[in-house]
Amino acid sequence: MSLKKKRRVQIILVAVVALALATGLIGYAMQDGINFFRSPTQVTETPPAAQETFRIGGLVEEGSLKVVGDAAVTFLVTDGNASVPVTYKGALPDLFKEGEGMIGSGNLIGGTFQATEILAKHDEEYMPVEVIDALKAQGVYQEGRKTPSEPLETVTNGAGNDS
């Protein structure tokens, strides 16, 4: 085997070893780095184990938002069929309101979802797609909940697509 060929084989070997290591790392990282999304109904039907971090999403039930202690809040997240109590200590995001969509990530401990992070929808128009799907699954979601306020919207839709 010529030196050139030998060198090439060495490089390929190193690359293969590195690739195997990276695959192993990815596999290992996937154990706790990947969070499933579940709707309140799914959580109620098959409650995940306490050590599993997952995301839950739905609407914040009207009248359920309460303050406990120094900075923690509790509220119910619902998809119209089932509700799950959520506790969260931290600043609530912009546009977090009763009756609006939210997504939280955390763990289900003793039937209560202890959120470590809460996301609300980004702006007035946008609701997280996961939440929309969860609501649709329960038949509670109404298309176009936000009514177009101005005739502008109709023009927008007309001109935006065909030109």
Added chain:
Amino acid sequence: MIPELGQFALTLALITAVVQGVLPIWGASLNNALWMRSATSTASLQFVLIAIAFGALMRSFVVSDFTVLNVVENSNSLKPMLFKVAGTWGSHEGSLLLWTLILALFGAAVAVLGRNIPTGLKARTLSVQAWISIGFLSFMLFTSNPFDRVFPAPLDGNDLNPLLQDVGLAMHPPLLYIGYVGFSIVFSFAVAALIEGRVDPAWARWVRPWTLAAWVALTGGIALGSWWAYYELGWGGWWFWDPVENVSFMPWLLGTALLHSAIVTEKRGAFKSWTILLAILTFSLSLLGTFIVRSGLLTSVHAFAVDPERGIYILGLLTVSIGGSLTLYAARVHKMEPGGLFAPISREGGLLLNNLLLTLATATVLFGTLYPLFLEGLTGDKISVGPPFFNTSFIPIMLPLVLIMGIGPFLSWKRADLAGIISRLKWVILIAGISALVVWYIQTKGPALAVIAMAIAVWLLLATLREWSSRIRLGQVELTESLDRLRRVPRAAHGMTMAHAGLAVCMFGFVGSSAWKSEEVLFVQPGKLVQIAGFDVTFEGVEQVQGPNYTASVGKLSVMRNGRPVTILRPERRSYPVAQSQTTEAAIRSTPAGDLYASITEPVNQEIEGQWTLRILYEPLVGFVWFGSLMLVFGGLLSLSDRRLRVGAPKRKARSASLPIAAE
């Protein structure tokens, strides 16, 4: 009238691009010099036409022309002028126009500045560049026209998303796009070289300044975006491993690999096919990023199906450009002559390892970004891949890279003496070890990995400085001679030192602010005292302030330390009536040791009326993230200024001959 002019210019630009895409490359195969040279004029003309279109759109924003749909949706007459201008690229259509403008700018720059590039290579490169242009111009004209009109015109506009009304973010897209799109010209060079079937060290030398320019802009763009997230989102984080961030980070990682492999191609004629592949892949990732962000795929795979027109167009574009170039690569790669031999321990070996690790790191980020999309598409399961995934997979790949970065610049080409280098670095190793102990002594609470990472950062910084001082023989010869050497060392070498040291500085910030952060979140009433990281913070209350297009609630926090007043923090909560949304303006007290960071949110419901949610963070060393990023950018610019002299693209100063060849 002006918007129609813009649209007309855009149409003309498309026609020009078609001419530029056909004539020069055809001329190159027929060896017709006139046709080949036509690329220079068409590339310049195309740029001018797109610049006219861009100017027309910007004018519509500046004068608040609400007959233009894009202006209505993204501007408002009350908006400050800077953000009216920035609104030009604040929307989907406008940002595409900016994309195309930069694409044409790079084409025109190569046409005008690249005088010493062989005519054939230049003609083919500009033709390939024109085809990318055709893809984006037609995409814009057919699916995302920025000049669509509205009738009847509304009285006022919807306003730009208030989160985006910020100086940092106004500058973020142009920089990021120069980075993204800058890699297009490298891609075009690579495809042109494949068509010619020839890559030589000279090719690498022509390509490197463009790679470097794109890399500098991308680095700046990413840093600016991260800075914006830090002070504007109110969470005190600077990197969230969000898919939008990842898609800009991946081209950066591969672009960094490309920058280093091009050195080997240039200096030793090796890694040719690998450099070509990296050039193709880097731009492919830029395109992928554009596709992912622009198609609505990120919100959900289903969002893509809802408005498929744009998504499918970009997907087609992506398939043709990536698939086509990779097919061409597969067909032509065997023609590349292999480069010179090298021992495993050598500069080539070090750079090979650099490329291997950077590519693997890119692969893990790519996996984490795309896996949720694939899974949802295949099984319908919705998952999110969070920071724990990236921290576990990405950091273990990057730490060894930083370790070898310390040694790399000491390695000589072909064969290096590792034992000799280690013995020269024994003091550095010792100090890095001691610093680990010191860090561990001061911060016993943080994770062990943070202590190791800190020591590795110290190692990189000192090893880099050690290499720099031995280059100018500091301390070995008289100071005047060292200063003389300092002047004669090529700027690219100084640039490398600056960039490598910059990464070490960044690491101090990365580690300090993520491992030893303190955070307090609580409901407060006026008079409430919060203690954090040795500071006594008192919440004094909130007052209302009227801004140009918003109203703000400004909180007042007096900060004391050991009984002495330190500062007064005024975090704001802004409410934008037109856009019907709110933003957080964090108040930050920055010192080299760390940032004291405060943000407030109004009460969420009646029950806690009068109580504000206060979030206070102390982030040690976070300022080093931005300072280190600046060093990276400045290092790149230093190196770039050297390149310009050497490539002699515009021969302003003819000093290049006397300079020794850079050995970075």
